Amino acid sequence: MTGKAGSILIVDDNKSILTALKLLLGNYFNRVVTLPAPTALVSTLRSEKFDVVLLDMNFSAGINNGNEGLYWLSEVKKESPASQVVLFTAYADIDLAVKAIKKGAVDFVVKPWDNSKLIATLQAAYNLSISKQEVKQLREIKREFRSEASMFWGDSEAMRTLRQMIEKVAPTDATILIAGENGTGKDMLAREIHALSARRDESLVSVDMGALTETLFESELFGHVKGAFTDARSDRAGKFEVASGGTLFLDEIGNLPYHLQSKLLSVIQSRTVTRVGSNTPVPVDIRLICATNRNLPEMVASGSFREDLFYRINTIHVTLPPLRDRPEDILPLAERFLSQYAARYGKNITAIDRTAAEKLGAYPWYGNIRELQHAVEKAVILCEGERLQAADFVLAQRDETVMPGGVTTLEEMESSLIRRAMDQHKGNLSQVAVQLGITRQTLYNKIKKYNL
Structure with a gap:
């Protein structure tokens, strides 16, 4: 948060505190609203939404157990779930802080407060609010594509068994590891698990561990505070904090270097993150799904x-089975993609010709669903009739790098070389990268490019 931004609602029964905070926070927030009692809190939230709510824990004379604050916290979360609540109390009660955070508060400030610490806490809450809003907006944007991106279970026995398992475990908060080859739809399955869980109305935050550079690992996952490093111009919540209340999906976790694995383990065990440049642990409430x-x-x-x-x-x-092990699902998947891409490209294509269907069924699909999807998209673009023909599908020759007429393309040679190295090292991408003389990130990009 640089300069003035966002809105904050302060609820406290001490008018001098309200006056002081309005003056102080007016330098950091665009809008500062104060309430001397919580009685009008719900109606205020109905008329205006606030990024941050600073809420006193105690209002009744002689009562200092914080129960009032916990009650009003629950009311704020009901009326304005997007508002990030920081609790304000004169009593440093750690147990109460833990209770409050479990009920949805993001932090806890003790009176008398230190101005710099209070501002840092509220700015961090604001930044978390913005991060969650951005995730929500992305989710809304993607909603129109939900039908085409939803899980395809198919008719194979392996997928029926998998579906039964997922329907049992998805409603729980159990940590899930999804195994499967590239292109089998591990990210899609993670979204399905989230959609079937009690956290479905909160965010699913995905992190591609294979594309995450080592230098940004802690900052991206755990966040950072202003000044923690050269480009840290403001406090920033990491993926764990943004996902709090929802689901965190760590894709390609097997690519995480060994020396960083202990840092991830520590956060998973403690369910707290400490931002880079800070010494304050922040509790997080996530459901963890990993894939490899x-x-x-x-x-x-x-x-x-x-x-x-x-x-x-x-x-x-x-484990998601490879597409070649469930051939009965190839044609239904291809027809699904046909419908999707015909609509996208404005083509009046209604079916897949029998010879084309046979060609698809005979192909090994080492790139799995992702390769099939790309093949159908290209076929739809090339098709000039109302049915996809075998000639519309340009499929790679997996066992050869030579095309008809003896012509070899550089891309085919590169794809074949990478595939052979992956087979030789049994999928160990670090060893493959060393053998090929390229960085792991470059290798990862090429694997995606060639649907390997």
Whole structure:
């Protein structure tokens, strides 16, 4: 938060405190509203939404157990769930702070307050509010595509068994590890689990661990405070804080370097994060889902993945089968993508020709659902009739790098080279990158490019 931004509502029965805070916080918030009693709190929130609410814990004379504050906290969360609540009390009661945070408060300030600490706390609450609003807006934008991005279960026995398992565990808060090859839809399954959970109305925050650079690991996941490093111009909530109340999805967790695994384990165990540059732990309430395309038990045995972290993220283990192991799902999936892309590109294409369907069924789909999706999209673009023909599907030759006529493309050669290195090292991307002489991030980008 740089300069004045956002709005704050202050509720306290001490008028001198209200006056002092209005003067102080007027330098940091665009709008500061004060209430001398909580009786008008709900009606105020109905007429105006606030980014932050600073709420006193005690209002009745002689009562200092904080129960009033907890009651009014619950009322704020009912009426204005997006408002971030910081509690204000003259009594440094840690147990009460924990109770309040479990009920939805983001922090706790003790009177008499230190101005700089109070401002930092409220700014952090504001930044968290903005981060959550941004996630909500992205969710709203994606809502129109929800039908095309929803989970496709198919008719195979393996997927029926998986669906039964997911319907049992999704409503719980159990930590889930999703295993499966690239392109099998692990991120889609994570969204389905979140949609079936009690946290469905809160955010699902996804983090691609394979694309996260080591230098940004702590800042991205745990957040940072202003001045923690050169580009830290303001306090910023990390993914754990933004996901609090909802679900955190850590994709490709097997790519996390060993020396960073202990930091992740510590946060998962304590359910608190400490922002870079700060010494104050912040409690977080998340449901954790992880995914990997690698064999984590083998990595544990070889010493490249921490055993204690593996057991923490592996409460429930599910595996998405590759598309080649459920051929009965290939054509229904292709028809689903056909409907999606025909609408997107304004094409009057209604079906897949029998010879094209046979071609799709005979193809091994090493890139799984993602490869099939891209193949159908290209076919829709190329198609000139009302049915997709076999010739509309330009499928890679997996066992050859030579095209008809002996022509070899650089992309085919590169794709084949990467695939062979991945097979040789059994999916260990660090070893593959070393063998190929490229960075792991470059390798990861190429794997996505070629749907490997």
